[in-house]
Amino acid sequence: MTEIKINQILDLKNTPCPINFVKTKLKLEEMSKGEVLEVLLDDGEPIINVSSSVKEEGHQILKVEQIKNYWKLIVKKA
Amino acid sequence: MKNKKINLDLNELRKGGILKQLQKDYFILRTRIPGGYLKSDMLPKFRQIAKKYGKDYVHLSTRQAIEIPWIHIRDLEKLIKELKRLGISRGACGPRSRNIVACPGSSVCRFGFTNVEKLATEFDRKFFGQDVPKKFKIALTGCPNSCAKPQENDIGFMAVGEPECDSTKCTSCNLCAKVCEKVCARGGREPAIIMDENKKPVYRREYCFFEGDCIRVCPASAWRVKRTGYTVFVGGKVGRFPKLGYKIKEFASEEEIFKIADKCIKRYNQIAEPGERFGESIEKIGIEELKRQIL
Numbered sequence: 462m463t464e465i466k467i468n469q470i471l472d473l474k475n476t477p478c479p480i481n482f483v484k485t486k487l488k489l490e491e492m493s494k495g496e497v498l499e500v501l502l503d504d505g506e507p508i509i510n511v512s513s514s515v516k517e518e519g520h521q522i523l524k525v526e527q528i529k530n531y532w533k534l535i536v537k538k539a
Numbered sequence: 540m541k542n543k544k545i546n547l548d549l550n551e552l553r554k555g556g557i558l559k560q561l562q563k564d565y566f567i568l569r570t571r572i573p574g575g576y577l578k579s580d581m582l583p584k585f586r587q588i589a590k591k592y593g594k595d596y597v598h599l600s601t602r603q604a605i606e607i608p609w610i611h612i613r614d615l616e617k618l619i620k621e622l623k624r625l626g627i628s629r630g631a632c633g634p635r636s637r638n639i640v641a642c643p644g645s646s647v648c649r650f651g652f653t654n655v656e657k658l659a660t661e662f663d664r665k666f667f668g669q670d671v672p673k674k675f676k677i678a679l680t681g682c683p684n685s686c687a688k689p690q691e692n693d694i695g696f697m698a699v700g701e702p703e704c705d706s707t708k709c710t711s712c713n714l715c716a717k718v719c720e721k722v723c724a725r726g727g728r729e730p731a732i733i734m735d736e737n738k739k740p741v742y743r744r745e746y747c748f749f750e751g752d753c754i755r756v757c758p759a760s761a762w763r764v765k766r767t768g769y770t771v772f773v774g775g776k777v778g779r780f781p782k783l784g785y786k787i788k789e790f791a792s793e794e795e796i797f798k799i800a801d802k803c804i805k806r807y808n809q810i811a812e813p814g815e816r817f818g819e820s821i822e823k824i825g826i827e828e829l830k831r832q833i834l
Contacts, residue, residue: 509718513755517649520757525712534758 465523465535468496473511473533474503481507482514487538489520492538500534508532518529547616555668557615557628557655560608565624566599568593568607568622569630571667574641574659574679575603580587584625592618602638604630609678634813635677636804640692645683651681652698652751652767658793665797669804671792672811672820676776677800681825682748683770690783693817694803695772696796698765699749699789704740708761711738716754723754749789769796773803773829774818785826788834 471488473481483531485500491509492498502508508525515536553813558567587654589597594609610618623631631637639662642648644655658679666677678695680687689695704715709732719732723746731746732753740753740762749770756763768790775784791799803817806829811820821829 508754509714512714512758515757516758516760524710524756525714527713 465497467499467508467535468492470479470499472499472501473507474501476503476507478506478510482511485511485515486518489536489538490516494538496538498536498538501528502534503533504532508523508534551619552615553633554583554627554629555631555633555635556633557610560661562609564612565594566600566610566612567737569600570607571628571630571638571663572606572637573663574606574656574669576641576656576659577605581627581716583719583814584627584727586623587625588618588627593622600630600638602630602640604638605831606630611704626820629682634667634673636666636671636677639667640687641679642681642699644679644749648681649755650684650751652700653681653769654700654791655681655687656677656768657809658696660794661797662706662800666800666804671804671807673816675680675804675817683748689770689775690772691775691781692773692784693773693807694800696769696791697772697783699741699745699770700744700751700754700767701747701790702747702751702754702762704742704753705761705764706739708759708768709739710761713738713823714756714758715740718752718756722748763803766790768792771796771799774821776816776818778816784818785821787830789828806832 473484489498501529502511511536519539521537526533544694556569558569580690582614589595589607591606592610592614596608600606610831613619639659641659643653644652645651646656662677676692678689679686680689681698683697685697689697716732716734720730723730726748727745731743732740735741771788773787776782807817810824
């Protein structure tokens with residue numbers, strides 16, 4: 462788990478719910494199974510809602526990490 | 540109009556579901572739709588009734604059933620026969636237990652802990668239309684969001700889920716503690732989940748609202764439902780003198796809630812004066828006394 466190869470990055474800071482989730486979902490749809498997406502999300506509702514929703518869609522969350530006032534969510538496409 | 544023969548079986552009318560409307564000689568038909576769950580092939584039948592006997596519209600009642608107004612007194616007998624033929628059940632009015640109210644539950648809702656649809660059907664079979672001193676309303680809701688408002692009913696059951704954490708799966712992301720802190724702050728409590736010095740969650744059950752936010756948010760699926768149950772509220776009502784129900788049990792099993800509902804209806808019949816709601820009778824005897832009698 463130390464080195465995760467990131468295929469795509471999506472910066473969704475300042476993107477409100479539920480747009481942030483929709484953008485994450487659309488991005489994941491473009492990607493191939495097993496590829497990894499890094500999403501940057503605001504603190505508060507965005508990180509909570511997007512992680513729950515991504516998990517519900519069946520993707521695997523590899524890492525969740527707080528960086529100052531935002532969060533990094535690393536998702537492996539199912 | 541006087542010489543027009545109106546052929547009505549009054550006993551049939553007393554079975555309920557026919558309410559006198561403001562306008563002379565007109566009635567409202569109230570139907571029975573447990574939890575508001577209705578097979579779509581029933582809808583044309585309601586349409587048929589509304590067109591033929593009413594004014595081609597229906598009203599959705601606050602207890603999730605369909606009401607059809609503007610039924611003329613001379614059509615009542617025919618209507619009752621037609622309802623039977625179509626398989627539309629009449630609702631309750633007067634001193635009887637009412638249509639069961641329920642939320643969507645776990646079959647479709649992301650928050651639901653239990654299958655409320657199934658439960659509503661079973662509750663309807665056991666508790667609908669029973670004779671009581673005034674009225675008796677039952678609500679079933681699948682989680683603490685309380686969409687079906689169990690606290691406003693004579694008896695309400697709210698599904699709850701106790702979480703547990705498999706710390707070997709935990710990645711120390713802190714999201715569970717974060718959502719928990721938020722929920723508990725809104726509810727005026729200390730957080731039920733705090734992180735220890737190794738950045739692993741510590742669960743403090745006494746502060747938990749059993750809403751399951753930690754389970755939904757956990758990226759590693761370390762949090763899961765340990766058990767589900769029902770929080771029981773009794774004596775709630777709205778009306779002219781609103782009052783929220785008393786919480787009498789935090790975690791009752793599905794088997795227990797049928798017994799509790801049954802005992803409540805029996806006790807209500809014993810302790811209430813005619814015209815008195817369950818909550819008012821509970822005030823007279825005291826909630827602790829009721830708990831002693833029914834739990």
